[in-house]
Every structure is written in C-alpha cells, then in structure tokens.
Amino acid sequence: MLREWLNRLWGSLRRNAREREIEEELRRHLEFAAEQEGSERAARVAYGGVTQAMESMRDQRGLPWIDNLVFDLRYGLRTLRKSPGFTSLTVLILALGIGANTAVFSMVNAVMLKPLAYRDADRIVTLSTLWKKTGADQPSVSVPDYHDWHDQNTSFEAMAYFQAGDTAVIAGPAAEFAADAAVTNEFFEVFDVHPVAGRPFSEEESKSGSGAAAMISYSFWQSHYGGEWSALGKPLQLGGHALRIAGVLPPGFRFPEKTDIWFPANTMFRESTIRAAHNVQVVGKLKPGVALERAQSEMTAIGGRLEQQFPQSNASKNIKLRKLRDDMVKDARLMLYLLLGAVGLVLLVACGNVANLLLAKSTTRGREIALRAALGAGRARIVRQLFAESMLLALMAGATGLVFAVASSRALVLLAPANVPRLENTGVDGRVLGFAFAASVLACLIFGLVPAIRTTRVDLNTTMKQIAAQNAGASKSRFRQALVAIEIALSAVLLVGAGLFIRSFAALHDVALGFKPEHVLLMETSVTARMTAQQAMPVYKRLIEEISSIPGVIAAGATRTPPGTVRSNGPYWVDEAPTPQQISVSRPLAIFSYAGPGIFAALGVPVHSGREFRATDTFDAPPRAIVNQALANRAFPGQDPIGHTIAVATDSLKPMTIVGVIGDVRQLGPASEPVPEVYMPYEQHPTLSTFLTIVARTTADPGQMTGALRRKAREIAPDVPVKITGFEDRLSQNVAAPRFRTLLLAVFAALAVALAMAGVYGVVSFIVNHRTPEIGLRMALGATSQDVLKMMLLQGLRLAIIGLAAGMAAAFAASHLLSTMLFGVKPTDPLTYAAVVALMAMITLAASYIPARRGARLDPMAALRNE
Amino acid sequence: MSNTKSQQRNQPSKTEILQGTLDLMVLQTLTAMGPQHGYAIAARLEQVSGGAIRLNMGTLYPGLMRLEQRGLVRAEWRVTDTSRRARFYSITASGRRRLETEKADWERMVSIMHALFQPQE
Numbered sequence: 001m002l003r004e005w006l007n008r009l010w011g012s013l014r015r016n017a018r019e020r021e022i023e024e025e026l027r028r029h030l031e032f033a034a035e036q037e038g039s040e041r042a043a044r045v046a047y048g049g050v051t052q053a054m055e056s057m058r059d060q061r062g063l064p065w066i067d068n069l070v071f072d073l074r075y076g077l078r079t080l081r082k083s084p085g086f087t088s089l090t091v092l093i094l095a096l097g098i099g100a101n102t103a104v105f106s107m108v109n110a111v112m113l114k115p116l117a118y119r120d121a122d123r124i125v126t127l128s129t130l131w132k133k134t135g136a137d138q139p140s141v142s143v144p145d146y147h148d149w150h151d152q153n154t155s156f157e158a159m160a161y162f163q164a165g166d167t168a169v170i171a172g173p174a175a176e177f178a179a180d181a182a183v184t185n186e187f188f189e190v191f192d193v194h195p196v197a198g199r200p201f202s203e204e205e206s207k208s209g210s211g212a213a214a215m216i217s218y219s220f221w222q223s224h225y226g227g228e229w230s231a232l233g234k235p236l237q238l239g240g241h242a243l244r245i246a247g248v249l250p251p252g253f254r255f256p257e258k259t260d261i262w263f264p265a266n267t268m269f270r271e272s273t274i275r276a277a278h279n280v281q282v283v284g285k286l287k288p289g290v291a292l293e294r295a296q297s298e299m300t301a302i303g304g305r306l307e308q309q310f311p312q313s314n315a316s317k318n319i320k321l322r323k324l325r326d327d328m329v330k331d332a333r334l335m336l337y338l339l340l341g342a343v344g345l346v347l348l349v350a351c352g353n354v355a356n357l358l359l360a361k362s363t364t365r366g367r368e369i370a371l372r373a374a375l376g377a378g379r380a381r382i383v384r385q386l387f388a389e390s391m392l393l394a395l396m397a398g399a400t401g402l403v404f405a406v407a408s409s410r411a412l413v414l415l416a417p418a419n420v421p422r423l424e425n426t427g428v429d430g431r432v433l434g435f436a437f438a439a440s441v442l443a444c445l446i447f448g449l450v451p452a453i454r455t456t457r458v459d460l461n462t463t464m465k466q467i468a469a470q471n472a473g474a475s476k477s478r479f480r481q482a483l484v485a486i487e488i489a490l491s492a493v494l495l496v497g498a499g500l501f502i503r504s505f506a507a508l509h510d511v512a513l514g515f516k517p518e519h520v521l522l523m524e525t526s527v528t529a530r531m532t533a534q535q536a537m538p539v540y541k542r543l544i545e546e547i548s549s550i551p552g553v554i555a556a557g558a559t560r561t562p563p564g565t566v567r568s569n570g571p572y573w574v575d576e577a578p579t580p581q582q583i584s585v586s587r588p589l590a591i592f593s594y595a596g597p598g599i600f601a602a603l604g605v606p607v608h609s610g611r612e613f614r615a616t617d618t619f620d621a622p623p624r625a626i627v628n629q630a631l632a633n634r635a636f637p638g639q640d641p642i643g644h645t646i647a648v649a650t651d652s653l654k655p656m657t658i659v660g661v662i663g664d665v666r667q668l669g670p671a672s673e674p675v676p677e678v679y680m681p682y683e684q685h686p687t688l689s690t691f692l693t694i695v696a697r698t699t700a701d702p703g704q705m706t707g708a709l710r711r712k713a714r715e716i717a718p719d720v721p722v723k724i725t726g727f728e729d730r731l732s733q734n735v736a737a738p739r740f741r742t743l744l745l746a747v748f749a750a751l752a753v754a755l756a757m758a759g760v761y762g763v764v765s766f767i768v769n770h771r772t773p774e775i776g777l778r779m780a781l782g783a784t785s786q787d788v789l790k791m792m793l794l795q796g797l798r799l800a801i802i803g804l805a806a807g808m809a810a811a812f813a814a815s816h817l818l819s820t821m822l823f824g825v826k827p828t829d830p831l832t833y834a835a836v837v838a839l840m841a842m843i844t845l846a847a848s849y850i851p852a853r854r855g856a857r858l859d860p861m862a863a864l865r866n867e
Numbered sequence: 868m869s870n871t872k873s874q875q876r877n878q879p880s881k882t883e884i885l886q887g888t889l890d891l892m893v894l895q896t897l898t899a900m901g902p903q904h905g906y907a908i909a910a911r912l913e914q915v916s917g918g919a920i921r922l923n924m925g926t927l928y929p930g931l932m933r934l935e936q937r938g939l940v941r942a943e944w945r946v947t948d949t950s951r952r953a954r955f956y957s958i959t960a961s962g963r964r965r966l967e968t969e970k971a972d973w974e975r976m977v978s979i980m981h982a983l984f985q986p987q988e
Contacts, residue, residue, distance in 0.1 A: 003936070003937065007935070007938075008936060021954075024954075025905065028905075032904070047909070053925040
C-alpha cells in the first residue's frame with residue numbers, strides 16, 4: 001500500500017518525463033498492432049487511440065490531489081508574480097508578524113523548553129524553604145534542616161547543599177574574583193558529573209575541618225592552565241588557604257551559575273549549626289520512578305516533624321520541591337508568556353491586514369473567478385486554488401520572517417535582563433523552525449480561508465453583471481470594516497499594556513531611592529585570597545584613606561553591601577542581651593550591613609540624628625551600631641534611639657550602642673518599601689568583612705576615574721582583586737526586566753497600530769472608490785467638498801469607535817494579568833485608557849484623512865461619468 | 868435511443884468483468900512466457916481466449932501501471948527480436964507470491980461455483 005503511494009508520488013513529481021515514456025510505449029503498441037492488423041487505422045480501431053489511453057491512465061499514474069496542488073501552486077505563483085507590489089507588501093507584513101513571534105519563541109524555547117544539559121535532568125529537583133504563613137518559598141535553607149532532610153528521606157538517590165560565592169583567588173600572577181561553591185559530597189552525584197582529568201574528592205578531603213582540595217571547571221582549566229595536566233595537584237589560593245586541584249569537571253558544567261571552583265563544604269569554612277540561619281541551597285536527584293508529588297509529600301511530612309521538634313526555629317516552616325528547570329525559570333516565565341501573548345496579537349493584526357488586502361484584490365478578480373466557475377470548476381476547487389495562493393504567501397513570509405527572527409533574536413538577547421537564565425542558548429533549532437512553519441500555516445488559515453470562502457460565495461448569474469458586483473462589493477466592504485475594527489481593538493489592547501508599563505516604569509524612576517547614585521563608583525574588593533580577616537582590616541583602612549585622597553574624589557567609604565544587595569538579615573533585640581536559645585524566625589527582622597567611616601556621605605544617605613561611623617570604632621572599642629529611620633520608627637516610637645542598645649544574631653549577640661539614625665534606603669530595588677536596617681562598623685566584625693565594596697563619590701564623570709582607582713588599589717594591595725562599576729550602571733540592572741518588557745510591548749504595540757492604520761487607510765480608500773458615483777451625485781446636488789470630507793472621515797471614526805469600545809473592554813478584562821508587573825499604577829488606570837482612546841482616535845482620523853480628501857476633491861462630472 | 872443507453876449501462880462492460888481478473892491474467896501470462904511487452908501480452912490473451920478478450924490500450928496500460936506501482940511487475944526498455952525498442956514487463960518475486968494465492972482463491976471459487984451449479988441430488 002505504502003509502496004503504491006510512493007510510486008504514485010514519484011509519478012506526480014516526475015510528471016513530464018513519465019508522460020513522454022507512456023506516450024512512446026503506447027505508440028510502440030500501435031506499431032506492433034499495425035504490423036499484425038495490416039494498417040495503422042485497423043490497429044487504432046482495435047486498441048483505441050493514444051490520447052484516450054493516456055487520459056485513462058492519468059488517474060492511475062499520480063496522486064490527483066498532488067497534481068492539483070502542483071497545478072494550484074504553479075498557478076498561484078504566476079498570479080503572485082503578476083502583482084509584485086501586492087505580493088511583496090503582503091509577505092512583508094506577514095513576515096514582520098511571523099518574525100516577531102519566532103524571535104520571541106526562540107527565547108521561550110531557550111529558557112523554558114530546551115532540556116537542561118545534565119544527565120537525567122528531569123529527576124533533578126531543588127528543595128527550598130517554604131514559609132507556610134505567607135506561602136512564599138526562599139531558596140536558602142539552614143544547614144541543620146538540610147541534614148535532617150538528607151538523612152530521613154527515602155525518595156532521593158542523592159542530595160547535596162551548595163553555597164556559592166564570588167571570592168578572591170590567586171591562580172595566576174594576579175588576584176582575581178572567581179565564582180566558587182562549597183558543596184557536600186553528593187553534589188556531583190546529583191548531576192552525575194565525573195572529572196575528565198584528575199580524580200574526585202577523597203574521603204580525607206571531605207572530612208570536616210580537613211585540608212582543602214578543589215575541583216575546577218574545564219574553562220578555568222583552559223584559561224588558567226592552558227589545559228595542561230600539570231595543573232592537577234597545583235595549589236590555588238582561596239580564603240587564606242592553598243587548595244590543591246584534585247580534578248577538572250567536563251566542559252559545560254558550571255552549576256551553580258557560572259562556577260569555576262568547587263571545594264568540599266564544611267572543610268576550611270565550618271558549616272553553620274543554627275537552624276534559624278538560612279544560608280545554603282539544596283539540590284537532589286530523585287530515585288528513578290519516584291514522582292515529584294510523592295517526594296514532595298514525603299518531604300512535607302519530614303518538615304512537619306521538624307516543626308514539632310524545633311518550634312522556635314521551624315514554626316510554620318516547611319519544604320518546597322521544584323524541578324530544577326522550573327526553578328531556574330520561575331521568575332522569567334510570566335514575562336515570557338506575556339511577551340508571547342503580546343506578539344501573538346501582533347500576528348493577528350497582521351493577518352487581519354493581509355485578509356483585507358486579499359479581499360481588496362478579490363474584487364478585481366471577481367470576474368476571473370466567475371469565469372472559472374462558469375467553465376465548470378467546483379466551488380471547493382476554486383477555494384482550494386485561492387487557498388494555495390495564500391499558502392504560498394504564508395510560506396514566503398515564514399521564510400522571510402525566520403530571517404528577521406534570527407537577526408532580531410540576537411538584539412533581544414542583548415536587551416534582555418541579564419538574570420534570565422539560559423537565554424544565551426537562544427538560537428534556531430528544529431523546534432524554532434517548526435514554530436515558524438506552524439505560525440505560517442496558522443496565519444494562512446486565519447487570513448486565507450475567510451477571503452477564499454467569501455470571494456467564491458457569488459451567484460454565477462449575477463456576478464457577471466455590474467449591479468450584482470456592486471452589491472457584493474457593499475457586503476465585502478462591511479466585512480472589511482469589521483476586520484479593521486478588530487485590528488483597532490487588538491492594537492488598542494497592546495497599547496493599553498504598553499501604556500501601563502510605561503507609566504509603571506516612569507514611577508519606578510521617580511521613586512526616591514534614599515541615596516544618590518550619580519557620580520558614584522563602586523569598587524568591589526576581596527582580601528580572602530591570601531590574608532586572614534584580621535590581617536585584612538588594616539589593608540582596607542589604608543585603601544579607603546588613600547582613595548579618599550585621590551583628586552576628584554569627594555567622599556569615600558566602605559560597605560559590605562551597597563544599596564541593592566542584601567547579604568544577611570535576622571532578628572534583633574532592643575535593650576536586652578539575648579541568649580542563643582532566643583534566636584527565632586518569628587521575631588521582627590532587619591537587614592544587616594557592615595560599613596566604615598565616610599560611607600553615608602559617599603552614598604548620599606542623610607544622617608538624621610547622632611553621628612556617622614568614625615575611625616575610632618575599632619575592634620577594641622565598645623560595640624556601636626547605626627539604625628535607619630524605619631527601624632527607629634518601629635522599635636522606638638516617639639523616642640530618640642541614640643544611647644539605647646541593639647543586639648542582632650550575627651557573629652556575636654553582644655548588645656551594641658546606637659550612635660546614629662540615618663535615612664531609609666530602598667535596599668531591595670525601587671519597587672520595594674524600605675525595611676528596618678542595622679549598620680555595624682566593619683572593623684568590629686572582621687570575619688564578616690572580608691569582602692567590602694569601596695564607594696567613591698567623584699566630581700567628574702565617574703568613568704574617567706576608574707583608572708585612577710584601579711592603579712591606587714594595585715599599588716596598595718596587589719593581592720586584592722578589584723571590580724569597578726558605575727553605581728548607576730549597576731542600578732539600571734535592577735530595572736532591566738521592567739525596561740525590557742516595556743520596550744518590547746511598546747514596539748509590538750507600535751507595530752500593531754501601524755498595521756491597523758494601514759488597514760484603516762485601505763478600507764476608507766475602498767469606500768471612497770466604491771462610492772465615487774454617489775459622491776459625484778451628492779456634489780452635483782449641492783454637497784460641498786467639506787461635507788464629503790466629513791462624511792468620509794466619519795467612516796473612519798466609526799471604525800475607531802467600534803474597535804476602541806471592544807479593545808477597551810478586552811484590555812480592562814485582561815489587564816489584571818499585568819498587576820504583578822506594575823508598580824505605582826493600577827491595571828485599570830483611567831489616565832492610560834483615556835490616553836489610548838484619544839491617541840487611537842486621532843491616528844485613525846489621520847489615516848482616514850488622506851483617502852477622504854481624495855474623495856472630497858473629486859470632480860463631480862468626472863465622478864458621475866465614471867458610472 | 869435513451870433506452871438502449873440505459874440498457875447498455877445495466878450490462879456490465881467488458882472492462883468491468885476484466886477488472887478483477889486482469890491482474891491475474893497478466894501475471895499468469897508473464898509467468899508462462901517470461902518478459903513481454905504490452906502488445907505481446909494483449910495478443911497472447913486474445914489468442915488464448917480465441918478472440919473473446921481483446922484488450923483496449925485504455926484498459927491494459929492502467930492495469931500494468933497499477934501492477935508496477937504495487938511492485939508485482941517490473942518494467943524496462945529493451946530491444947525486441949526485430950530490433951525495436953519496447954517496454955518489457957516481467958513478474959517480480961512478490962508478483963509470483965501474489966499469483967499463487969490468487970490462483971488458489973480462484974480455484975476455490977470455481978469449485979464452489981461448480982458445486983453450486985451442480986443439479987441437487
């Protein structure tokens with residue numbers, strides 16, 4: 001059966017060659033017959049003619065529908081070639097739609113659809129801390145919790161925690177920052193990775209407090225050791241320890257993030273034993289055949305037991321499991337879906353436009369179609385013919401769109417926020433090709449089918465006559481107006497979305513951050529490569545002093561966490577000295593920062609009362625702290641906090657005297673409210689201050705000062721790596737996601753509006769042409785050109801009103817989808833809606849004006865004669 | 868006039884009778900005589916049937932094409948004894964298998980019909 005089909009297909013494809021062959025065969029037959037029968041004529045009488053025989057073979061020879069399709073496509077190609085303007089316009093419009101969709105899809109594909117590059121990746125899950133009261137979960141887990149999870153479960157083949165950092169290392173001539181991770185011994189089992197060179201960690205190397213070993217990434221091996229085997233066993237300076245390189249992991253393995261160095265956890269840095277301190281992340285690999293749901297319910301039971309056992313630290317705390325891939329993309333998902341939906345609307349508008357163009361063209365083709373129908377072509381046959389033409393357009397547009405997509409997806413990746421995972425994998429693969437093809441076919445169904453059916457719904461007898469054509473024209477015009485109204489509605493929806501995002505983005509910009517990032521440079525430093533914390537303090541002290549004295553630097557200070565980064569938080573106690581048993585997660589929380597003299601001046605944070613840190617706040621001096629206004633308001637309502645004490649659970653529980661109150665800072669980004677904060681002098685907490693960011697406020701363009709800062713740092717402390725960024729550049733990363741979606745939605749909305757307006761222009765032109773005799777008559781009867789202009793403009797305005805009414809209703813219904821992405825503006829913001837209505841109405845009038853004026857300038861005599 | 872036409876329509880045409888058995892006849896001819904061109908097949912059938920079966924080209928060639936598409940026969944251009952080009956058909960292995968089963972079916976059918984037409988005891 002299949003063989004017959006394939007042979008028939010072959011017959012269809014090489015039609016001409018086969019045809020000649022058959023003809024020759026039949027002629028031979030007649031020759032042989034003629035010899036026997038005596039004459040050629042007798043042979044023909046006996047065996048029939050060549051033409052008739054060939055006709056009867058036609059159905060057997062090929063697949064009739066393929067033959068028809070080939071014919072239709074050829075015919076379609078000829079028709080399209082005959083009107084190159086129409087063809088290229090249509091292809092361009094569709095290609096924009098398909099291209100934009102494919103580009104966005106290629107991002108979705110890279111981020112959400114492509115499988116992770118780990119073996120059995122769908123069995124790898126992340127385990128995070130779930131706060132049952134709020135329902136929120138956070139990736140950080142406490143070490144004692146992890147040990148209980150690890151020891152009590154039966155669902156996991158392997159489970160490990162890791163703690164990632166960006167630490168100073170010396171692997172070559174100079175110190176530098178490298179991404180490192182402390183990992184427990186089952187970590188590599190979870191990902192099923194084995195060293196490509198060297199060996200795994202030995203048992204000795206993994207013992208708590210034992211000597212240090214490191215695993216390096218393949219790319220680190222290449223960049224720092226030239227891929228030489230001699231790298232194995234070489235020491236690597238990190239955190240005041242020399243780590244021996246035990247092995248090299250396979251190329252491409254960099255988990256978590258872009259890690260280059262892995263070392264066994266709980267060796268040179270001891271792990272925490274406090275259940276309320278959440279500072280590691282947990283991954284596990286499910287046993288084969290264990291469903292995520294089953295593992296989740298087991299872990300929930302374990303979490304429940306821990307709640308009972310340790311109410312103080314674990315009250316209302318449980319465990320949340322997620323597939324690793326879902327966990328990685330959970331923040332990007334909503335944004336990607338939103339963009340995909342928005343760009344889908346653009347494609348719909350493009351389809352509406354193309355359908356309109358096809359309908360416009362079909363009025364001129366009405367006679368051709370009527371003729372074919374009169375000659376006996378069935379309606380289905382004609383619909384198929386028109387549809388084949390649409391398919392050709394769609395496929396050409398799909399191919400062009402793919403080119404657009406490849407070009408624009410690169411730009412998209414560059415514009416996208418840097419924290420979207422796996423975006424660098426964006427590219428064209430089979431799935432993207434499939435999507436582009438599917439989008440083309442779908443588009444073809446949308447824009448091609450309706451015009452094809454409508455065009456052929458004509459009465460044979462009347463279409464040939466002029467009057468009926470006019471009537472058909474009227475109904476076609478109504479249909480085209482409906483299409484344009486839909487286009488207006490869709491683009492209005494997009495415009496509302498873009499408007500809300502723009503308002504939200506502006507609100508983000510206008511927020512008072514609580515500090516002044518202009519002209520400020522941040523210099524990240526880390527002393528942990530070769531020095532201990534105690535040795536580091538004098539180095540920092542000197543560095544800050546020397547940098548403040550560089551000409552052009554107005555103020556300089558140091559902090560562990562510049563605004564926008566939060567590294568630690570926890571409970572605090574006012575005017576009491578807590579015991580370790582009192583540490584509990586249910587107390588009010590504050591953010592902890594460690595900073596030095598001059599920091600608030602450098603950041604531009606006002607000191608409300610009391611004083612800044614001083615050089616005298618040293619390790620030996622009495623413990624001091626500065627709190628922010630939010631904490632003062634909360635813990636000391638109506639009181640002056642200066643002179644009171646505050647204690648926090650960090651390296652010591654000793655109460656510290658509050659010496660100052662400073663203004664609030666939006667630490668978690670412009671969209672989040674200020675929270676209570678405690679600042680402590682870095683010199684009094686040396687172990688927590690091994691990496692500090694030096695903040696320098698400059699007079700000049702901060703970009704020009706970078707070199708001077710770097711030279712000074714190199715001169716004072718060559719072992720200390722530095723990373724210098726402008727504060728404003730850094731902050732712009734915070735708003736990268738809103739900026740990206742605002743920009744994209746604005747572009748999509750603009751595209752849709754432009755297409756819709758082309759539709760308005762087309763339809764009003766059509767109406768003017770269609771009603772030329774009527775206009776002529778009206779003018780002959782005394783209507784002024786002003787009246788005609790008004791009448792035609794009203795046509796456009798009517799479209800706008802219908803479209804906008806539908807569009808606003810749809811936008812209103814859909815806008816709550818955006819609510820989590822909006823800041824400082826409601827999804828139903830009346831100003832935005834009013835602005836969109838006004839804007840769209842104006843543009844629609846402008847688009848109708850050009851054809852309307854043409855109608856108004858008609859010479860009545862000529863118009864009438866046109867009849 | 869119209870009467871004769873409808874009568875003609877009610878009577879099965881020669882091709883319709885042949886439709887089911889043509890394949891069998893062609894395959895059998897090719898087995899018996901080896902590779903043959905189309906005219907030779909038609910001539911052979913005419914001869915065997917004593918002139919009762921005269922195949923029109925419009926019947927024979929679509930049938931041959933169907934057999935070829937199903938892989939039951941194979942065709943190639945060759946030169947005849949009289950040094951002329953012709954398209955020669957030969958039976959394939961699967962054609963031979965098909966012929967065997969069809970033949971058996973046919974013989975069974977014939978014996979059934981035969982039994983049916985026997986006067987009852």
